[in-house]
Amino acid sequence: MHLILFLLFAGFCLAGAINLLLQTHPINSALSLIVVMTSLAVLYLLLGAEFLAAAQIIVYAGAVMVLFTFVVMLLNAGREERTLGSRAASRVGFPAVVALLAMLATVVLRSSGLGAAHLGAGLATPASAVDSSNLTLLSTVLFHELLLPFEVTSVLILIAILGAVALARAGHGEGAPTK
Amino acid sequence: MTESLHLWLIPILPFAGFLLNGVLGARLPKWLVSAIGLLAPLGSFVLVVNAASAALITAPKTCAECGSAAASVAMPYAETWSRPWINLGTLHVDFSFVIDQLSLVMLLVVTGVGFLIHIYSVGYMGDEEGYARFFSYLNLFLFFMTVLVLAGNVLLMFVGWEGVGLASYLLIGFYFSKTSAANAGKKAFIVNRIGDFGFLIGIFLLLASFGTLDFAQIAARFSASPFHIVIQNGAPSLSHGPALPSTAVITVICLCLLIGAAGKSAQLPLYVWLPDAMEGPTPVSALIHAATMVTAGVYLIARTHALFDHAPVALAIVAFVGAATALFAATIAVAQNDIKRVLAYSTISQLGYMFLACGVAAYAAGIFHLVTHAFFKALLFLAAGSIIHAMGGEQDMRKMGGLRNRLPVTFATMTIAVFTISGFPPLAAFYSKDAILYAAFVHGPAGKLLWFVGLVTALLTAFYMFRLWYMTFLGEPRSKPEHHHSTPLSMLVPMVILAALSVCGGWIGIERFSAFLAPSISAPRARAASTDVQLELVLTLLAVTVALLGWFLAHRLYSSKPERAAQLAAGYPAGYKLVANKFYIDEIYDAIFVKPLMAFSKYILGWVVDTAILGGIAWLLAGIASFTGAILQRWQSGNLRSYAAWLAAGAAAILIFVLLWGSPHGWSLTLLHPQTVYKVTHITTLHLGQAGH
Amino acid sequence: MTFLQHDVPFSWYLLLSAILFSLGVVGFLIKRNLITVFMSIELMLNAVNLSFVTFAREWDMVKGQIFVFFVMMVAAAEAAVGLAIIIAVFRARATLSVDRIDLMKL
Numbered sequence: 001m002h003l004i005l006f007l008l009f010a011g012f013c014l015a016g017a018i019n020l021l022l023q024t025h026p027i028n029s030a031l032s033l034i035v036v037m038t039s040l041a042v043l044y045l046l047l048g049a050e051f052l053a054a055a056q057i058i059v060y061a062g063a064v065m066v067l068f069t070f071v072v073m074l075l076n077a078g079r080e081e082r083t084l085g086s087r088a089a090s091r092v093g094f095p096a097v098v099a100l101l102a103m104l105a106t107v108v109l110r111s112s113g114l115g116a117a118h119l120g121a122g123l124a125t126p127a128s129a130v131d132s133s134n135l136t137l138l139s140t141v142l143f144h145e146l147l148l149p150f151e152v153t154s155v156l157i158l159i160a161i162l163g164a165v166a167l168a169r170a171g172h173g174e175g176a177p178t179k
Numbered sequence: 180m181t182e183s184l185h186l187w188l189i190p191i192l193p194f195a196g197f198l199l200n201g202v203l204g205a206r207l208p209k210w211l212v213s214a215i216g217l218l219a220p221l222g223s224f225v226l227v228v229n230a231a232s233a234a235l236i237t238a239p240k241t242c243a244e245c246g247s248a249a250a251s252v253a254m255p256y257a258e259t260w261s262r263p264w265i266n267l268g269t270l271h272v273d274f275s276f277v278i279d280q281l282s283l284v285m286l287l288v289v290t291g292v293g294f295l296i297h298i299y300s301v302g303y304m305g306d307e308e309g310y311a312r313f314f315s316y317l318n319l320f321l322f323f324m325t326v327l328v329l330a331g332n333v334l335l336m337f338v339g340w341e342g343v344g345l346a347s348y349l350l351i352g353f354y355f356s357k358t359s360a361a362n363a364g365k366k367a368f369i370v371n372r373i374g375d376f377g378f379l380i381g382i383f384l385l386l387a388s389f390g391t392l393d394f395a396q397i398a399a400r401f402s403a404s405p406f407h408i409v410i411q412n413g414a415p416s417l418s419h420g421p422a423l424p425s426t427a428v429i430t431v432i433c434l435c436l437l438i439g440a441a442g443k444s445a446q447l448p449l450y451v452w453l454p455d456a457m458e459g460p461t462p463v464s465a466l467i468h469a470a471t472m473v474t475a476g477v478y479l480i481a482r483t484h485a486l487f488d489h490a491p492v493a494l495a496i497v498a499f500v501g502a503a504t505a506l507f508a509a510t511i512a513v514a515q516n517d518i519k520r521v522l523a524y525s526t527i528s529q530l531g532y533m534f535l536a537c538g539v540a541a542y543a544a545g546i547f548h549l550v551t552h553a554f555f556k557a558l559l560f561l562a563a564g565s566i567i568h569a570m571g572g573e574q575d576m577r578k579m580g581g582l583r584n585r586l587p588v589t590f591a592t593m594t595i596a597v598f599t600i601s602g603f604p605p606l607a608a609f610y611s612k613d614a615i616l617y618a619a620f621v622h623g624p625a626g627k628l629l630w631f632v633g634l635v636t637a638l639l640t641a642f643y644m645f646r647l648w649y650m651t652f653l654g655e656p657r658s659k660p661e662h663h664h665s666t667p668l669s670m671l672v673p674m675v676i677l678a679a680l681s682v683c684g685g686w687i688g689i690e691r692f693s694a695f696l697a698p699s700i701s702a703p704r705a706r707a708a709s710t711d712v713q714l715e716l717v718l719t720l721l722a723v724t725v726a727l728l729g730w731f732l733a734h735r736l737y738s739s740k741p742e743r744a745a746q747l748a749a750g751y752p753a754g755y756k757l758v759a760n761k762f763y764i765d766e767i768y769d770a771i772f773v774k775p776l777m778a779f780s781k782y783i784l785g786w787v788v789d790t791a792i793l794g795g796i797a798w799l800l801a802g803i804a805s806f807t808g809a810i811l812q813r814w815q816s817g818n819l820r821s822y823a824a825w826l827a828a829g830a831a832a833i834l835i836f837v838l839l840w841g842s843p844h845g846w847s848l849t850l851l852h853p854q855t856v857y858k859v860t861h862i863t864t865l866h867l868g869q870a871g872h
Numbered sequence: 873m874t875f876l877q878h879d880v881p882f883s884w885y886l887l888l889s890a891i892l893f894s895l896g897v898v899g900f901l902i903k904r905n906l907i908t909v910f911m912s913i914e915l916m917l918n919a920v921n922l923s924f925v926t927f928a929r930e931w932d933m934v935k936g937q938i939f940v941f942f943v944m945m946v947a948a949a950e951a952a953v954g955l956a957i958i959i960a961v962f963r964a965r966a967t968l969s970v971d972r973i974d975l976m977k978l
Contacts, residue, residue, distance in 0.1 A: 006880045010888050017895040017915060026907045033911050036892075040918055047885070047929045049937050052944075056921075059944050064914065064951045071955045072907055075962050088816075093824030093901040097894050099831040103838060104890035108883050116879035117929060137934050138941070146938060153945045160949030167956035817974030819909070823900050 002119035005046055012039040024079050030068045037061045047117060050134045184230045186258045186276040189286070190325040192222040196318035204311025213301050216314030220297050220321055224290040230256075231283055255279035255395065255699070257331055264334075272392055275331030281699040284546060285328045285478055288553045292470045293321050295673035299561050300462040302669030303568060307460075313353060317466070320346035324471055328478065332392040333382050336479070340378065340443065343472045344371045350467060351459040363455035370452040374442015381435030385486075388424035388432070398485045426490060433486050433493030436479060437500070444476030444530045446504045451765055453527055457519040461564030464519060469526050469560050470553035477533045477549055481542045484700055488540065495625070498538020502619075502632040505531030507762075509639035513646070514748075514759040517574050518563050521647050525600070526556055528636060532615055535629060541618035542700045543693030547685075548611035554684050555599040555608060558677035562593040565666050565674065566651060576647065581656035588671050590652050592678040597648045599681045601641035601726040610685035612637065613719050620718060621711070630718075634725055641729025649737040885926040892919035906958050906968045910951075917947050 016035035023029045037060045044053040108114075142150055196219030204212050234256065259275040278286070297317060304313050323346055327339025345368075352364030382392065389397055400423060423429075440446070445453040456468050467473070480487060480497065487494050505528045512524035529552050536545030567574055569586055583590040599606040602613070616637075620630040693700075736744040748755040757763070814825075896919060899912030921940045928936025958968070965973055 002880050003878045006884065010884075013888065013892060014895075017892055017899075020908075020911065020915065021895065021899050021902065026905050026911075029903075029908045029911055033915065036915065037918060040922060043885070043888075043922060044925055046880075047925050049925050049928070049940070052921075052925060052937055052940050055941065055944060059948055060914075060918070064948055067951060067955060068907065068911060071958065075907075075959065075968060077905060077907055077968050088818075088821035089824040089901045091824075092828050093820070094898070096824065096827035096831040097897045097901070100827065100834065100897070101890055101894040103831070103834050104893075105887060107838070108886040108890060111883075114882040114886070115930060116881045117885070117926075118879050134937075138937055141934050142938055142941070149942065153942060157945065157949050160952050164952040164956035167953070168959045819970045819973070820901055823897075827897055827901070 002046065002117070005042070005119075009039040009042045009046075012036075013043070026072050026077050027069065030065060030072060033068075034061050034065045037065065046119060048134065051138050184233060184256060184258070184278065185226065186230070186256075186278060186329060187260075189223045189226050189276075189290070189329065190322045192226075193219045193318040193321035193325065195219065197315045197322060199315075200311045200318065201315035204315055207311065209305075209310060212311045212314055216318060217294070217297050217301070219318050220290055220294040223321065223325060224294050227283070227286045227290050230278055231287065234278070234283065257395075259331070269390060270386065272332055272334050274335065275393070276329040277331035277394070278329065279699040280696045281478075281481060281546065282328050284550060284696070285474075286325065288474075288550055289321070289324050289328060289471050292553050292557050292677070293324075293466060295676055296462050296466040296470075296557060296561070299465070299564070299670050299673045300460075302667035303462055303564055304460060305667070305669075309353065313350075313460070316346060316349045316353070317462075320350065320467060320472070324475075327475055331394060333385060333394070333483075334392050336482075337375075337378065337382060340439070340475060340479075341375060343467070343475065344368060344375070344443070347371070347456070347467050347472055350463040351456045353459055353463065357458070360458040363452075363458040367452040367456050370449050371442050374439045374449055377435045377438025377442070378440075381432050381439060384428065384432045384435060388428050394482060397483075401485045401489065423489075429486055430490040430493045433483075433490045434496065436483060436486070437493065437497055440476030440479050440534075441500065442476075443479075444473050444534070445527045446476070446500050446531065446534060447507060450504065450508065450527050451768060454520050454523045454761070457517070457523050461519070461560055461567060464523070465557045465560035465564070468523065469556035473526060473530055474533070474549050474553070477530070477537060477545055480534070480537045481546055481700060484537075484540075484542050487537070494538055494540060496538075498535050498619070498622075498625075498629055501531045501534025501536075501538055502629045502636075503531070504528070505535065505636040506632050506639075507531075509636045509643065510758060511761050512643045513639060514755060516576050516759075518566065518576050518579070518647065518651065519560075519574055521576075521643060522556070522559055522563060525559075525640065525644070528640060529556065529600075531636070532612065532633065535619060535633060536615040539618050539622040539626060539629065541615065543696045544611065544614035544618050544689060546696060546700075547689055547692050548608070548615055551599075551607035551611045551681070551684050554677055554680040555596045558592060558596040558674060558681055559600070561670070561674050561677065562589050562596065565589045565670055568670070569666060576650040578657055579651045580654045581652070583652040586666065588674065589666065592674045593652070594648065595678045595681055597644045600644050601729065602637055602722055603726055604723065605682075605686070607681050607683070607685035609723075610689060613715075613722060614689040616722060617715050617718055620714070634721065637722055638725045638729045641726040642733050645730045645733035646737050649733060653738060882926055882930050886923055889919045889923040889926065892916075892922070904969050904971060906961070906970055906973070907955075909970060910954055910958065914947065914951065917943060 013036050016032045016039065019032040020029045020036070023032065037056060041053040041056040041061070044050075044056060196215050199215050200207075200212055204215075207215075255277050256279070257275055257277045259273045263271060263273050265272040297314075300313065300317065304310055307313065320343060323339045323342025325339075327336050327343060330336035330339060348364045348368040351367050352361045354360045355364075385397070386392055389400060391397060438449075442449040453468055453473070457464055459468075487497070508524045508527035508531065512521050512528065515521045515524065529548070533545045533548050533552070536542070536548060565586060566579065566582060566589060569582070569589075570579065573579070595606070599608045602609050604610075616630055616633050619626045619633055622629070736747065760766075893916055896912045896916030899915065900909055903909050903912060921943055924936050924940045924943070928934065928940075961973060962968055967973065
């Protein structure tokens with residue numbers, strides 16, 4: 001089961017990613033990206049990260065991609081035009097990417113310390129845990145040890161909201177605040 | 180029993196005067212500037228007199244060890260600073276000041292006459308701008324001159340040598356806004372430099388062959404016997420002393436020193452700067468270019484007489500150079516019309532006499548003439564200054580005349596000086612010049628020729644000096660100056676003192692003088708036990724006759740029938756023109772040396788080296804920089820994608836580096852822990868993500 | 873069937889993550905629309921999230937998953953601000969083409 005599910009959803013991921021690259025209209029790319037994110041959520045489930053799978057759907061696919069779609073609609077971005085482009089991007093970038101991928105692949109495939117994932121098993125829980133669900137485990141660590149980063153993250157999101165509002169407000173642009 | 184003479188104060192006082200007047204002088208009131216400027220040489224003079232009295236006057240108390248009356252200070256008396264100047268391997272040079280009979284005489288002349296001329300300058304330069312600057316330069320000169328005289332080794336003397344050259348340049352070009360004065364200063368310094376170059380080569384050779392630059396040690400090398408007894412382990416044995424350098428080497432050293440002396444003392448062929456140096460104010464001409472600086476060459480030769488005595492060829496060359504210069508300069512002086520030019524050529528001629536004296540190993544006679552010359556030549560220049568001052572700046576003798584009534588004191592003193600320089604007894608130069616001529620005559624076959632040249636020069640000297648006398652003082656005034664400047668007392672008093680010295684300065688006689696100097700200058704080798712009195716009498720009479728002949732000729736041409744001079748000149752126009760234009764030596768030098776040098780400078784150094792090579796290198800470097808910049812500038816395209824591409828390439832490169840050649844902990848492809856790759860990848864992601872913004 | 877119950881080696885997950893990452897970089901390089909470029913950045917972030925989760929599972933470290941949580945939060949904030957910037961840029965330059973927005977040129 002594991003293998004089939006993995007192959008299926010990995011395939012969806014790859015297909016979506018490649019489609020993102022091949023499409024010219026940004027809305028199509030956005031929709032492909034949604035596909036990628038959803039498949040990734042399933043893969044998280046396969047790996048035993050239930051909370052993250054849910055968070056992936058809710059945050060990424062449900063909020064971030066919606067935001068992207070809104071912006072595409074707002075700016076009425078049309079099909080991409082063919083511009084001259086950058087020679088450096090193709091001549092320097094592609095070999096770099098190829099090299100990067102090759103290295104990563106080599107390292108990953110040749111390293112001997114990795115095992116295999118067993119479907120259904122979750123993370124090992126300490127004996128003192130109340131119940132052994134993934135969510136409990138996560139939240140125990142999150143709200144005990146990493147409480148400060150958690151709170152800081154909320155501040156960060158607040159700042160991001162303020163920043164986004166300030167930047168995207170009408171009248172902002174050429175440096176003259178209207179009111 | 181030796182008291183300290185504080186020799187170091189002798190140069191330091193004028194140096195302090197230089198600093199004070201130089202730095203603060205412009206802001207001080209004039210009386211204070213004069214006071215500082217006068218106190219410094221006065222202090223030096225007092226110290227020198229003190230040293231002289233300590234050395235000469237024997238103390239009444241006897242010393243137990245020596246058992247006889249002894250002077251409180253023994254000469255040579257040396258003061259050395261405890262810290263050495265140069266201590267480099269085998270080279271050891273100290274700051275040492277030495278007083279012996281020779282330097283004592285020189286110092287008395289330098290500080291005494293110097294002080295008198297400082298007094299004169301108070302009056303002469305009283306209305307000039309830059310009064311404080313003048314006195315500071317004068318004091319600077321005195322500082323360097325005293326260092327030169329007091330120096331115990333050649334290198335310290337060279338410091339003083341160069342320093343007086345510098346002071347001379349500053350003072351000649353004192354009226355620096357006048358182009359001719361500035362050029363004269365440059366010319367003096369450059370020609371002196373040529374001499375200094377020879378001097379330096381001499382110093383190097385001296386060091387290489389003797390291993391020391393100290394005068395006393397060099398002299399000791401000559402007097403040390405080749406064998407001496409050495410006590411070794413209680414038993415005496417013969418030991419071979421250090422061998423002297425060969426005569427050829429010593430000759431070369433002496434010739435190099437001669438070049439230096441010729442430059443400083445204006446002998447052939449390096450005399451050309453002295454007539455031009457008359458552009459400076461008259462006290463400068465009196466002090467530097469008559470009495471003290473130009474005699475430094477003679478002093479050098481006298482100081483290093485030990486070397487010259489062992490190089491007869493060099494000595495002969497010295498004598499010939501001196502004689503030739505004396506005659507040559509005298510012939511030029513005959514046709515000059517500027518009063519100071521006449522005196523300048525006269526100085527060159529008299530310096531030739533001194534060189535002649537040294538060249539026939541009569542060093543004492545040379546120094547004697549140096550002393551008397553200082554008196555009468557300084558007096559001549561000061562009187563000329565008084566005349567120029569009274570004439571409102573006019574220096575052309577053709578416009579002077581009949582000044583004897585207007586300037587009585589000047590007339591009286593200058594008359595004494597004119598008679599002195601012509602060699603009339605019983606005035607000072609008679610004794611010294613006679614001593615030189617006698618010594619030349621008895622020096623051997625060539626000596627007779629030298630004596631004859633000296634005699635002819637004496638004739639010419641008398642002629643042109645009396646010509647000057649007639650044209651300036653006697654006859655009818657040829658021009659009336661607009662203002663009537665009366666000569667201040669500060670100018671008259673030094674002149675009177677110098678006149679008195681010119682009268683009685685020679686009365687000590689050459690016998691006693693050379694006996695006095697003998698410990699520092701070895702007695703002339705060829706001097707007979709007693710001089711041939713008859714020969715001396717004959718030669719003396721000849722010299723006086725010649726002087727009278729010169730006076731008579733001058734009287735005939737310039738006094739009784741003045742137009743005869745012009746007729747004579749018109750009779751030999753080419754000859755007259757040649758002499759009046761100083762034999763065109765300046766023009767010849769200009770054509771042979773100056774113009775090619777300037778052409779070389781302009782074309783080869785200026786165009787080829789400066790513009791092409793150096794400019795080319797600079798242009799190349801700038802070109803490389805701007806070229807590289809132009810290339811690198813294209814990288815900053817503002818294009819997001821190319822930036823991202825380069826980022827990715829960089830990340831890939833780092834990864835490759837880390838994977839393959841990374842840490843010494845033995846990472847390799849097979850053993851690599853994925854955690855590292857994972858970390859690097861995540862860092863790369865963050866960077867790329869930031870780049871997207 | 874043994875084949876179907878076969879466990880999936882972690883290295884396959886990691887390989888998938890690497891491929892997704894590379895595709896994201898490629899997208900960053902070749903896409904001309906600013907929004908699409910931004911989307912490929914999101915793709916890269918997701919790839920990295922996958923690798924984090926894989927490793928968390930492999931070594932039983934829940935901190936890996938927590939890190940993913942944080943990455944998601946930061947990515948969301950980043951998306952908000954980034955899109956706001958894109959809007960501002962669009963207002964200023966009236967274009968979304970990456971090659972036209974070269975204000976950083978010397």
